[in-house]
Amino acid sequence: MIRRVIGTAAAMTLLAGLAACGGGSGGAAATTTLTYWMFQDRTPQAGEVIEKLRTGFEQANKGVSVKIVKIPKDDYNTKLGSALASGSVPDVGVLDQPLVSRFALDGTIKEMPAGTIDEKAFYDGALTTNKVGGKLYGLPLDHTTVALFYNKALVPAPPKTWEDLKRVTAEVHQKDPKIAGMVVPKGDGYGGWMWPGFVAGAGGQMADVEQKKVLFDQPPAVEALQLWVDLLKSSPREITDSDKPFENGLAGMMISGPWDVANIKDQFPDLQLGVAPLPYKTQPAGNIGGENAVVFTKGSHAELAWKWLAYLTNSDNNTELAQALGGFPSNVAAAERDAATFGPDQAAFLEQLKVAQARPAVPQWIQINDEIIAPALESALSGKATAQQALSDAAAKTRTLLGWTG
Amino acid sequence: MATPALAEKPAVTSRPGRRPRRPVFGRRDHLIALLLIAPAIAYFVVFLLYPALAALYYSFTDWDLRTAPNWVGVSNYTDLLFDQAKYPHFWQSVKVTLQYTLIAVPLTLGTALCQALLLNTIRRGANVFRLLLFLPVVTAEAAVGAIWRWLYDPQYGLVNVALGLVGIPRQNWLNTPELVIPALAFIAAWQCGISMIIYLAGLKGIPASIREAAIIDGAGPVQRFRRIVVPMLRPTTFYLLVTGVIAALQVFGLVYVIFSGGGGRSVTGGPEQSGLTYVLHLYLFAFRYDAMGAACAMSFILFVFILVITALQFRFLRQEAS
Structure with a gap:
């Protein structure tokens, strides 16, 4: 227990250091800040992966900084609800699968513009959890099953x-x-x-x-x-x-x-x-379960937000992200390329995810x-x-x- | 502690022969007084009055926290009370909460009084025991929940081990619908430290002379308890009863922790909703099912209910108490 506390503290210090460095080098040039909400990291290693992905995105998109807000999973929906009520909405963020249809139907989240991604690049079950009335409202960061x-x-x-x-x-x-x-x-x-x-x-x-x-x-x-x-x-x-x-x-x-x-x-x-x-x-x-990510109607920089989500779920990054989140890559190419990196215990889940079915999309x-x-x-x-x-x-x-x- | 002091106050101020008070506040004093109480008033308005009024307004809407609320009149209230399809477990939550209150409050007061009597008798080490008995109150709710889940474990739980010693068969406490409420009430009784301290203060307030007189008159311990301690503690008991009932009707944290099981699993209120207390049900509608309007209506139904129950207690129990 104590070891874990120390470990977490050490990781947080490290993260704070990294964040400070990131802010120092790119801060002056950054003109656009994208706010991204996610669940709190499961492990210190997961935090490092997220940080790496963030830096990678900022380097590829000059003048952009991604502000990541991490919220304990149990409090996430409550916090998001309060934020939406008060108008201080994130631009883009994680959303529980069964909430996608609810948020889509009342206009809280945006429909994904055509051409953002190639639908065939994703597992059907995982992608379907983002569909409401046949339209896409988000992207699967990962997916999981029992x-x-x-x-x-x-x-x-x-x-x-x-x-x-x-x-x-x-x-x-x-x-x-x-x-x-x-x-x-x-x-x-x-x-x-x-x-x-x-x-x-x-x-x-x-x-x-x-x-x-x-x-x-x-x-x-x-x-x-x-x-x-x-x-x-x-x-x-x-x-x-x-x-x-x-x-x-x-x-x-x-x-x-x-x-x-x-x-x-x-x-x-x-x-x-x-x-x-x-x-x-x-x-x-x-x-099927897992984390989807959506773009909020009241947020800004929608185009950049979709770019960020496409980046997180592309075949280069999705395996690393999914493993950090505790699930499996929803991107087929990523999963197939990295299948060997998942241990034999994980093979059963991967096998089953191919036939996993989404929950009915009713609010x-x-x-x-x-x-x-x-x-x-x-x-x-x-x-x-x-x-x-x-x-x-x-x-x-x-x-x-x-x-x-x- | 609080009640006897309150009861004495009117007697002091209405003492005969005292000159009537002159109004001492001039305009300037008024201003200063207002300034002095301004922080308290601001706190009251911002954190209590405004949210309460806003909740009252939202209880007449279909607000879901995200979209603009639509006025729906009293339909939240009528649906909650009569529409079983929309709110299948509303009455179950009322039943669970009433049962819990009826068991937990007497059990808590009884335990608290016993502990206070014991603490009042011992001479040495009273501080240590007082600390130990008070510890459950200051322990974090999450820790309390985790510990009691182990204690109630059907295989290894110490509660079953203890019952086994007196020949009572093992029980699956938190998974048998009939046993859930007693099991929760028992935890509440274990956490009776605050009531215990208040009872202890009440006991210290009983003049030794009365006890000595009773001993001289030949009253035994049982008689002394029935004829002196119980009547002298009535104001204390009344205060603890009123506050205890209010707290029991709002029980939430413990139930939430006990039945959440960790790992982000959803809380549906124990086996067959046998632990679905009123406020847990309200919480689920507010934050899990996105029905903040209905949840606000539930909170006002509870508010009115508590108001009525408390008024009834004042009407029928206080006279007896004083």
């Missing part, structure tokens, strides 16, 4: 299909009743984010925004939820609700993202960790996820309703909320 983490001591070979998954889960628990087969996600906002990956694995979709149809009460979704309910039989919550059950060897498998790989290797070096793509029923699929999606879908998952998982009942009820509520009753 995959199956397994303990090689308990699960020798990772399951590929849902049937394998059920079998392996049962075997692990049967062998030692004190160990859960897997950590089954919960009916909370986080579980609600992962669940669509399973729905897509059965060939389903959450919603069809163009046709205004809610689809998560259809058979693929019901089967996906039933799978979770079935898995719970060999994965008692008394075991998995403990602190870090998978890491402590109390569960054979769990579902998590790339951000956990480094943590586990660091804190649980003895755990024989394996990572595999999510098991599927009919087709490989996954959910109320966060609320639907948290307030309607998550409780429905929970009521099926706790046995208060069948999967079909819970999802039919949730879909009906969603139709009412969205006004998609036609």
